[in-house]
Every structure is written in structure tokens, then in C-alpha cells.
Amino acid sequence: MNQNIARLLVTCADQAGIVQAVSGFLYHHGANIISLDQHTTEAYGGKYFMRVEFHVEYLADKKQTLLDTFAKNVADKYQMSWRLSCSFDVKKMGILVSKEDHALLELLWRYSRGALPCQITKVVSNHEDLRADVESFGIPFVHIPVGKDNKDEVCDKIDEVMQGNDLLVLARYMQILTPSFVDKWESKVINIHHSFLPAFVGANPYKQAFDKGVKLIGATAHYVTSELDEGPIIEQDVERVSHAFDVAELRELGRDIEREVLSRAVRWYLEDRIILDGNKTVVFD
């Protein structure tokens, strides 16, 4: 991975001159723009979103200058909320899982072949089942059991264990997180839901899909908010099914969709491709 790649993510009110201001700033600092994506929510007067990926020699040395100068010369003027992400600052990621291994193993396999630009620091589970799988990748496994009345305690423990991570991924973690935990980790927790949301919220979506007789089943990767299954959607996909599928077969096929959808969402997060727009996402893929 080239150490001199940076990404600038910008949100502000739509107005003339933004591209010129940002590209001028980058040119002035010797940067070469690799890609530039933008999105406006309305033809006039909407919100503006931008992602610029650029290359600049000696990025590590220049980072602080870039941050300071951009804030002063560009961001303040256009009242931007923004962040700069540098390839040498490898993101840290923790994973939570219960007993099902498919989403976890897909992430670990992609990670081990270098396809997820991050460091996976820890896997937490409320069961011991997947310890050997996780440890075989050289990643610490932490068992935090969940009882009837210890949700707060469990979430405090997870919060403590996961300190320092940029992202938490719920790879089929079948426990509800407390509102205070979710608030603390706002916009930093991605979940994979085993349905095409907003259809089939709640428990056992494959059973719901079977009962309804849908002809496609899906999965949704979304940010976790305090409203269950209602956080901003990052990615979704579906596969065709027929009357011949029983619930177990829907679930088995669904696992393949979950693996792919979650992998894409996590990769996009790590590549700084996602910007929040209220309860929706802008994904520059």
C-alpha cells in the first residue's frame, strides 16, 4: 500500500467554487488528484458531499500542514465539516460475533490476503465456539458472556476491550447493544442484517420471508443506531429464490449474500467511501 495516499471527505452547503478551492489547495501543496467524486442533494441550495483521493510525496511530513492550512484557507470559508485520512494511518477494526462463522470468516480471509486495508485488533464473542478459528489468524479472541440482566455490564466491557478501534463490525452478533454504547460509538458500528431492509425487520427474517413467499431474499449492511434495524443503509444485495426453498435453504443462501454485502460495506468504510447524510449514506464506490 502506497504510504502517500490521502483522502479528503467534505460536507457543506452547496455553493459555487468548491471544486476550484479544493483542487487549487491540493495543487498548491503538490498533490496529484487520483479521483474526485461529488454529490449534491438538490439542483440548487442542497447539501454538497465530496471525496478526493490524492497522492502527495512525503505525506507523513506534510500531514499537519495540510490539516492546518486546509482548515484555515478552505474549510472555514465554506463552513465545511471534513476529515482527512492518510494511508499510513492504518485503521483499527474490532469484530463482534456470536456462533455463526460465515460473516466473520469471510472478513478474516479477505483481511489475511490484504484485501481489507486495516488492522483487525480483536474479536469479541458471547460464545467460545469460534475461538480456534479466530486465533488461527493470529487475532486475539475475547469471550464476554451475556446473561439475563447484565447488558450494561457487557457493553461496558466491550467498550473497554474495543478502545482505540476506528470501526466495530457486528458479523452476526446476536445481542442488542445499549443506547449509551451506541451513542458512544456513533457512526462507527456496522451491522449485517439478514434481510432486504426495510422489509422483515426484527427476529427471524428468513422465516418471515418464507411465510410471505417473496421471490428474492437479501441482506443489508447498515450503521447501528439506537433504533433497531433502522440505521443508515450502506449496502444491500439480493438473490433469486423460489417456492422450492425451505427456511433452512433460504438461510444458507442468505449467508452467501451476507458475506458479500458485509465485506463490501466494510471495505468501503476502510477506504473512506461512505459519508453520512442524515439517516442515509452517500457511497462513492
Add this chain to the structure above:
Amino acid sequence: MNQNIARLLVTCADQAGIVQAVSGFLYHHGANIISLDQHTTEAYGGKYFMRVEFHVEYLADKKQTLLDTFAKNVADKYQMSWRLSCSFDVKKMGILVSKEDHALLELLWRYSRGALPCQITKVVSNHEDLRADVESFGIPFVHIPVGKDNKDEVCDKIDEVMQGNDLLVLARYMQILTPSFVDKWESKVINIHHSFLPAFVGANPYKQAFDKGVKLIGATAHYVTSELDEGPIIEQDVERVSHAFDVAELRELGRDIEREVLSRAVRWYLEDRIILDGNKTVVFD
């Protein structure tokens, strides 16, 4: 179209010997099985569904004998509900539409090139807009205006105009049909809904999809029942979208999905590929 093709559709309790009984019956009457599909809802003790397509010389002459003998020798024994459909009995189809032409024109175009094995008898609309389009295909167009308080009257009129049809297709007919009409035409009315049901029931699904920020939009062809948007699903499909699509663009892309999904559902109906299983469908495609 070969005039000597028939299709037998069977529903009964699952039990041993059904295939043997049906294929023996057909063999005895000189028929050649072209395809045979079956489905059981449980490993044991469930419901059984079968579709057999067969060829037999002089079908028109033999039809009554086949009906009588099958009823007596096979259907009664296995307590089947069943029907026999012959290729020379061309199905009659009526279409209802409002102002949007895309779903209607797709059906008319496929019909005109022989890809829908039926006779389209009439198109009814609550607006005059599409008269010329319909009449250019040589199909009668009937304008039945809808007012504030004449739903019953309108539905009586439609019922009268559509007498003799085997199937009614709502190709974006934006009026609600009365329960008594729906009961009369039970399992004979197919609607195209512009969302991936059960997500986004009700009005303006593309606006709902936009507000929710989904990454796929879809369409659903379903039988019409008295519960709005809740009838048995026949076919569904989706296309990928992004944050960059506004509501108008979602709607435009959605139209393409609607055209395809409705066409497939109608063709399957005409080819006797759909059997009802409570609030679900078995589709032997």
C-alpha cells in the same frame, strides 16, 4: 402454437403414487409428457402441487374424455383440486390502466409479436390518454371515468365490460377496486406494484425508497386480494441504485423493472405455471 398441447395442474395432500397415477393415466390416453414439475411443502404430510404439460393427438376431440376419466379415475381417488388447460382454448385477457403507458405498451408489444399466448380483448382506463396507443394495436379501448363517490358503479361497469376474460391485468391502474369486485375475480387479477413488497406498501413507494436510502429498488407482480398490496406474490425483481438517484430517476428506472416483472408474471399465468398455496404462489418456471 401447437393445438395439441395440454397442461394439467394438480393440488392435493402429499401421498405415494401420484406421479405414477397421473403418468399412467396420460400414457393410457396416448399422451407424451413434455414436462413435469412437482413441489411438496413438507418432507412428509404436506401439500403436493404438480404441473404436467403433455402432447396428445386430436386433443380437441379427446378433451371431454380426458376430463371425465381423470376426474373419475384419478382426481377423486387422491382428492385433488385440479384443472386442465388446452392450447386451443386461447385465454382471454383484459387490461386496466390509468395514464402511465410503460407497463401497458410492453404487454401490447409482446402480445403483437406472439410472445403472450392469449387474446387481449379490451383495455379499460379511467383516462382517455392512451386510447390512440391501444387502438393502434386493434384492441378496443373503453373509458370508464372515476369520480369521488362512484367506486361501486365503476367496478360494476368494469365487471360488465370485462365479462368472459380469464385474466385481468392492472398495468398501473391507480384506482382501488371494491372488495366485492375482487371477490368475484378472485385469483384472476394481477397487479404490478412499484416496490419490492413487503417493503414500501402504500402510496408513492419511490419516494419512500428515496427517503429510506435503499441501494436497490424493485417491483412486484402479485394477485389482487381485498387486502391492499398483500396478495400472493408472483414475481419480483430489483435493480441497483445509489445516492445519486433522485425520486424521478428512481421512478424512471423502476418503470423498466415493472415492465419486465409484469410481463413475466402475465406470461406465467397464461402458460399455467402458477398455482396458489394459501397466500403464496408456486411458480413452475
Add this chain to the structure above:
Amino acid sequence: MNQNIARLLVTCADQAGIVQAVSGFLYHHGANIISLDQHTTEAYGGKYFMRVEFHVEYLADKKQTLLDTFAKNVADKYQMSWRLSCSFDVKKMGILVSKEDHALLELLWRYSRGALPCQITKVVSNHEDLRADVESFGIPFVHIPVGKDNKDEVCDKIDEVMQGNDLLVLARYMQILTPSFVDKWESKVINIHHSFLPAFVGANPYKQAFDKGVKLIGATAHYVTSELDEGPIIEQDVERVSHAFDVAELRELGRDIEREVLSRAVRWYLEDRIILDGNKTVVFD
């Protein structure tokens, strides 16, 4: 359609400062960038491609100034090949067709509902079959019969009839165009080929696909060059098939793919989304 939208397409050697130069130029002329896409063929030292869509008040009045100033102040400096396309200059499009109507009708239907931003000026065919269909859309139909030895004459006639068009679309025109015609209309003729090129070049691709037993069939929209079926690919798609499809069914399903693929390619051309890169295309969709 907003009359004040323009698109600038640029190709040059990759080098620092291009975005800054172009966006600075646009800002200076009061333009608001709607979207900006770029592509480089190599990390360093490759080719650079850019598409910028922008809005500017009084575009018609400013067009000549924009052209002159951009040439002098930007394009020369960076040795760009480039073009500016304005929304008020509606593109003119001619269609060539033989007997099959599916690709033609799809284009005419989309055109009639405003989904193809162009003026369709003429449809030329070597058969009379589709005259009524074309004329019902109010578009002139020209019959240019093809004989055994009059290819040159036919192409001269087509060239004459089609003068003034920006784009010619071969919507299943089953005649070979002469090299001199193709040269004259270089990068201005789009063909729909009924296979997933480069598989199944040449005659009867559905028969070839059937014989080979492929599990997907496809269609390809490409620019026409003097090498048959070898021009730059613009768009492709496929559908799943099985052993149960005979050649006629492959052809029927294939028609649906052809309709979609050609429609997309034509729309992208009209929206100035395609730039040639040797024998390949850059498509900013």
C-alpha cells in the same frame, strides 16, 4: 431539459494541475460544477480522461467565449483533445434497421417519452416492413433496398440521407457497411451485437451459443469499425439460461437484453459519457 447545461470532455497526458486548471476556468466563468469524473490509465505517466458537467447562466451567449478561452488558456497548455457539448444543441440521431423491430421500438418508445435527449431524424431500412411503426412516431422512414452488388451505392445513399446526424444507430441492421462509409462516420456509429463479445463473433450467435451450451447469453453495444464485431465495446449484459432453452428461446430472451443494452449505450452517447481510449471505451456512467 435545462438549456444551460454543458459538458466538457478532455483527453490528455496525465499531469499535475488539470483539475485545478479546469475547475478554475469554470469558476472564473461563473459555472457551477454538477459532476466531475476522471480516469487515468496508469498510476504515473498514463493517459488522462475527464468529463465535467456544469451549469452556467446564459450558456448560449457564452458558448463561443468559453470555447475560445478554454482553447487558449487551458487546452493548449495541457495539449488536450477536448470537446464542449451544450444542452441546447440537441444531438441528431439516425437509425438503421432491417426487419426485426425490438431494438428499434425500444429506442422510439424511450425517445417518445423524453428519455433519450436527441432528435431522431430518420429511420433507414433495407426492407419496407417497419414503415408504419416508424411513421406512427412521426419520424420519416426511408427504404434503401440492398441487392447483390450494390453495397457501395447503398452506403453512398445512406451517407447522403443521414447527413447532419451526430450519431447513427444500427438497431439490428443486418447489412455490412463499406469501409469507406465506416471511416467517414468514425466513432459515430453504434451497433448492437447479439452476443457477449468477443465470444461468438460472426453469424448466428444464438446458434453458436446453443451449440456451445453456455449458461449465460448476452448482447454487446459497440462502435462500428472496419473490423467486423471488433469495435470498442460500450456496454454489455447477460441473462442466465439453461439446457432447456432452444435456439428460438435464446433469441427471444436475447432480444430483451439487446433492447436494454442498446438503449443504455445510446443514452450514454447522447449524454456525452463515452470517451474513446484506443480500442476501448471510458464510460462515465
Add this chain to the structure above:
Amino acid sequence: MNQNIARLLVTCADQAGIVQAVSGFLYHHGANIISLDQHTTEAYGGKYFMRVEFHVEYLADKKQTLLDTFAKNVADKYQMSWRLSCSFDVKKMGILVSKEDHALLELLWRYSRGALPCQITKVVSNHEDLRADVESFGIPFVHIPVGKDNKDEVCDKIDEVMQGNDLLVLARYMQILTPSFVDKWESKVINIHHSFLPAFVGANPYKQAFDKGVKLIGATAHYVTSELDEGPIIEQDVERVSHAFDVAELRELGRDIEREVLSRAVRWYLEDRIILDGNKTVVFD
């Protein structure tokens, strides 16, 4: 896995009475038909293919009787080539691999969760790289190095090591097998090819796809014959790509397609869903 499930696969000339004969035979032996699929290559006088899956109590005890009686009473009469496969006879599968792990690991993972009904007996590789991965699944790993001039010797060794297997899977085994080996293992070796065959036969298909500028890339699972890349196709799939993908990215995306396509083909083989029809396959999925 239910031990009393059997599958009967039949190929013969199309003729009246086959379904009746087979279903009558099964009924007489107390079997319950779970599914029945058939295919004929022509409306009349073609080849006929059938797959029947059935349940019968005490299958192990009855197997020899079923084989003998079916041969005498049905197969001889209709001149069928056929085979009976019983769920208690677990198929044995060997895998060959070189250095790339993606196709292998996908198979091993699915195997470990019970989604591939077989016993994986051995993995053979011409490199040592994947030994630890394979052995962690408890499967013997055999290293058979390949030199310049020892192809015959290598294939003899593989043949010896793999004795007793019903299926060999080339999960990115990058060596050519000798014609005599291929003959010996006819219809028992499945390969995954990293292109949408018949496009891009031969070396480095992703480079070929890149150079050609295709908009979709694919993968093909096929039987291995002595003609390289020309064996009967079992399964294919594609994904959409754009000008923005370089060769490495095409390869990375291609790996995901290869994993899925090969998994499906292997599962279908193990479930007796594939029948050869000359150089094509009938797949009853």
C-alpha cells in the same frame, strides 16, 4: 443427511411411456418421488434425460434389488444408459491446487459446514504453500512437484494418489494434465476457468479481458477434456466492471466469481444434477 434418498439418472431416446415406466417401477418398490426433472432435445425424436430423486425405507437393503430389477424391467426395454446414486454412498472427492487459495478455501469452508455432501479425501498441490491451510481442516495434503519434463510421471503419481475418488476438482491447479490421465478420469474432473468461456481461452484471461475492454468479467466451471478449455460447461457467472478496473482488480473480483461458480458446479455434481449431452451439459438445478 437422510440415508434413504436415492437419485436415478437416465439418458435414452425420447419415446412415449418413460415417466410412466419409471414412476410405476418406483411406486411398485414403495418409493416416494421427491422430485422429477426431464429434458428432451427435440419436440420429437430427440434425446431424453431424466433425474428422479426418491425416498424409500431401508434403501441400503433394497439397493441391489432396485439395481437388478430396474435394469431388467425398465432400462433394457427403453435402452437407457443410467445410474443410481444412494445418499449413504458418500462420494469421495480429491482437490488439486497450485498456490492460489481462494477456490480451495471456499470448498473447504463449505465442506466443513456440511454444505458439500461428500468426503474430501486429499488435496494435491505442485507447491507446499497451502499445506497448513489444508491440514487445519484435517485433510491430508500431498505435494507432487512438477518439473520441466516429468508431466507423465506427475500425472501417474496423481492418478495413484487419487485412486478411489469419484470426482477431482481443479481449484486453480495451473498445470496441464496429460491426455491419458484425462481419458482415465473422463467426466470426473471439474476445472474452474477464470473467464466467461468461450471468450478468452488460454493464458491470462484477465489480461485479455482488460485489453479487450469488456464490461463484464466471468468464470466458467467445466469438465476437463483433452481439448484445453473446451470441455462441457457446467456453470458460469459474471460481474460488471468498468474502465476503472486494472488487471489486478479484475483478478481480485474474478476470484469471488470463481469461488461461487466452482462451489455451485461441485455441489451439483455431488447431488447428481449434471448429465452429459455430448459436449454440453444438462443441469437439473
